[in-house]
Amino acid sequence: MNKKKRTGLVLLTLIILVIAVLFLVLIFSIYLSGSDKRKCTVGFISTGNSEEVGWNGTHIRGIREVCKEMDVRLLVKENIKEYTGECIKAAEELLSEGSEMMILNSYGYEAELADFIAEHPEISFYVNNSEAIAGSNVSTYFVRMYQVRYLSGIIAGMKTETNKIGYVAAMSNNEVNRGINAFTLGVKKINPEAQVVVAWTESWDNAEVEKAAVHRLVEEHNIDVVSYHQNQSYTIEAAEEEGIYSIGYHQAFDNFSEKCLTSVVGNWDSVYREILREYQKGNGNKTGHYWFGLEENAVCLTEYSEEVTPEIQAQVNEAANQIRRGKDVFFGEIRDTEGKIRCNANESISDKVLIEESDWFVDGVIFLNKDEEGKRE
16 A cells, blocks of 8 residues: 555544544533433422312413423422512422422412522522512513413404403403403404403402302393403303303313403413523523513413304404414504503503503403402502
């Protein structure tokens, strides 16, 4: 073999060796990355439990599904009541058990854990539906529930015959108010003469008060459709007793009559999947506020009852497509209950204002008791 051929063979051998080494490094890196992901431990604190059919159950089932899918260790602390001191104890237990990130499934937890969060910058915290970011290791998350509240308002506006629609709401905060406003805008889009009558309960979960509110709305305002922002489905139960239409929340219901038209739901597994993916990439808390909507399939209406006609479905589909194309719910001229312009023609209300300053109500909202108007938590 001449010198030139020998040199070429050596070079080829070296190239093959380099490629082999790079390939092994790549495989090893992927293996280590996968190992890191498997070692990730997530702590989850909830005000309720996984057996609930409403808010807490849907969230816990969602995070469990995602953690199983992504081979992530999940630690859940259930039935941790707000403003009792239980949250701090739960967080300390999660820390001692190895949690690297903690998901707080109530905005009320953030204030209780303010000192704990500041003392543990190595932990990534994610707070559900908080309006402000408390530190560099805190992100907030929620879904654009108002988008499907709006779509459900279209259904209510087309089904009502009395032009009075009820809305049973826990308490007045930015999220609840935003939902009431979006629902009312949907109603008014299709039925300008209709009004939405709001009844406050001052609790997320009180069967007696919520059912009583529905009965009063029927008796005093002759409502024939009702929706709600509560943890459980007591409003639907009362609507069934009254023989009126209802629109659910949190999940689909197959245990009620066809008068339960549909439900407004968040696909929480898609939200938790995105949060965990970002965290595993090393991007924990780089996004200050996660807010997903129709475009990300994070919110939807459940299967319609037979009472939702093809004509109604067509109106809803067209409105949903407009939102996906960029014309969001809070677009165009919008006036409040006092006639003040809150949004001008051909403009939109910004996310910042929607999140932090939804302390007003659109034209068309009235209250079960006059002295409840504008009531804040």
